[in-house]
Amino acid sequence: MIYMAQKQHRIYNPAMECIDREQLKKLQGERLAATVKLEYENVAVYRERMDAAGVKPEDIRTVDDLKYLPFMEKTDLRDYYPYGLMASPKSAIVRIHGSSGTTGKPIVSGDTRGDLDVWSEMMARTLTAAGCTSEDIVQVAYGFGLFTGGFGAYQGADRIGAMVLPMSSGNTQRQIMMMKDMGTSILCCTPSYATYLGETVREMGIDPKRHLKLKAGCFGAEPWTEEMRQHIEELLGIDACDIYGLTEIAGPGVAFECLEKHGMHINEDHVIPEIINPATGEQLPYGTPGELVFTTITKTGMPMLRYRTHDICTLTDEKCACGRTLVRMGRITGRTDDMLVIRGVNVFPSQIESVLVSAEGVAPHYMLIVDRVNNSDTLEVQVEMTEGMFSDTISHIENVRKYITDQIKSVVGIASKVKLVAPKSIPRSEGKAKRVIDNRKL
Numbered sequence: 181m182i183y184m185a186q187k188q189h190r191i192y193n194p195a196m197e198c199i200d201r202e203q204l205k206k207l208q209g210e211r212l213a214a215t216v217k218l219e220y221e222n223v224a225v226y227r228e229r230m231d232a233a234g235v236k237p238e239d240i241r242t243v244d245d246l247k248y249l250p251f252m253e254k255t256d257l258r259d260y261y262p263y264g265l266m267a268s269p270k271s272a273i274v275r276i277h278g279s280s281g282t283t284g285k286p287i288v289s290g291d292t293r294g295d296l297d298v299w300s301e302m303m304a305r306t307l308t309a310a311g312c313t314s315e316d317i318v319q320v321a322y323g324f325g326l327f328t329g330g331f332g333a334y335q336g337a338d339r340i341g342a343m344v345l346p347m348s349s350g351n352t353q354r355q356i357m358m359m360k361d362m363g364t365s366i367l368c369c370t371p372s373y374a375t376y377l378g379e380t381v382r383e384m385g386i387d388p389k390r391h392l393k394l395k396a397g398c399f400g401a402e403p404w405t406e407e408m409r410q411h412i413e414e415l416l417g418i419d420a421c422d423i424y425g426l427t428e429i430a431g432p433g434v435a436f437e438c439l440e441k442h443g444m445h446i447n448e449d450h451v452i453p454e455i456i457n458p459a460t461g462e463q464l465p466y467g468t469p470g471e472l473v474f475t476t477i478t479k480t481g482m483p484m485l486r487y488r489t490h491d492i493c494t495l496t497d498e499k500c501a502c503g504r505t506l507v508r509m510g511r512i513t514g515r516t517d518d519m520l521v522i523r524g525v526n527v528f529p530s531q532i533e534s535v536l537v538s539a540e541g542v543a544p545h546y547m548l549i550v551d552r553v554n555n556s557d558t559l560e561v562q563v564e565m566t567e568g569m570f571s572d573t574i575s576h577i578e579n580v581r582k583y584i585t586d587q588i589k590s591v592v593g594i595a596s597k598v599k600l601v602a603p604k605s606i607p608r609s610e611g612k613a614k615r616v617i618d619n620r621k622l
């Protein structure tokens with residue numbers, strides 16, 4: 181908040197970001213109709229679903245017709261992995277990105293050259309909204325790889341013509357050295373890593389106002405709070421903006437905050453958002469919390485029609501002081517499924533369960549305890565030993581514990597603290613088992 185005094189709103193593409201809403205609706209209708217046709221003609225499973233629902237491509241002409249289309253789910257990406265949902269021939273796909281899934285196989289999405297172009301534009305808008313210009317130096321500390329964070333931020337900064345430092349994540353001392361030497365002005369990483377960087381900067385005796393040139397950051401990929409925003413802003417002396425996205429829809433840049441820092445503008449000329457009641461699938465009005473659903477209307481590699489994100493938030497079309505007319509989504513307040521986002525990594529309890537059932541001497545009774553210590557997420561896995569194991573030697577128990585820890589790291593991709601507990605010590609529940617205690621205050 182303290183940095184708002186210097187606020188100057190920059191807009192990358194005013195023609196689209198400040199578009200008249202009636203005109204936008206018309207454009208969305210045209211793009212939606214073309215996407216539905218593409219999907220119907222090229223993706224067998226989607227055609228079957230539309231046929232089963234009695235919907236023909238010609239029936240979908242405006243945004244109001246969206247409600248007649250069937251939903252798509254993360255399970256569809258698993259079931260039709262890797263190419264089954266692509267609407268363009270493989271030769272037209274120029275990039276694959278992905279995120280982790282329950283089976284250890286990633287959820288993948290394929291982009292055509294045109295899709296990458298749209299994504300770059302969305303990220304250029306995102307960075308511009310945080311104050312980035314061609315004069316800036318953008319340090320990208322999101323991971324580069326199948327994860328969309330690194331490449332997305334790189335492409336947006338490149339589109340603007342800024343100077344890019346593609347650092348990828350980790351190696352904190354080196355990040356800070358480069359930040360100082362190169363004069364980084366915009367930082368892109370997860371909010372938890374921004375906090376860690378900020379705290380390390382302070383521990384190293386670096387005064388951001390005197391020794392660094394940082395002015396803003398675009399932080400996302402995991403849920404965070406207003407308190408975390410304030411903490412990061414004070415540690416690094418910057419404006420900290422929230423950015424949202426998901427692999428299936430494009431990656432980061434689906435929605436972004438302007439310097440008003442009051443919700444994320446959704447790039448509605450490329451994606452149509454809906455909020456639905458997760459139990460009934462019925463559309464909900466602006467202002468009502470529910471599950472966020474996206475339809476891509478310019479993608480041709482792997483378009484998504486009514487994709488259920490399972491993220492819970494609200495939408496608002498209230499006017500924003502920045503001048504953009506694009507609707508805003510509030511912070512993600514939870515999920516409708518059991519996916520956890522721990523240090524930016526998507527974790528399903530079933531992934532951990534698959535490791536536990538493969539280990540000797542432990543029972544399938546476990547509890548995951550997620551917490552946030554010093555602004556970094558922690559995961560503790562408590563699992564019951566069998567009676568036989570409980571009376572075994574300490575060194576054997578320790579070997580099993582180490583095996584489970586290593587397996588979780590390799591299957592899920594994050595470090596955890598594994599505790600083998602006494603038989604029958606984990607509380608049993610009568611209905612659905614409660615396997616997760618999330619102590620993070622979100």
Ligand code: DLL
Nearest residue numbers: 279329400401402403423424425426427431432512
């Ligand atoms: O996390 C894309 C991304 C990269 C977004 C960098 C922002 C910055 P996935 O790995 O597919 O993609 O994970 C998508 O992460 O459904 C949300 O549950 C969560 N998520 C992403 N951004 C935010 C955010 C990237 N700003 C899943 N706030 C989504 C809360 C977020 N949750």
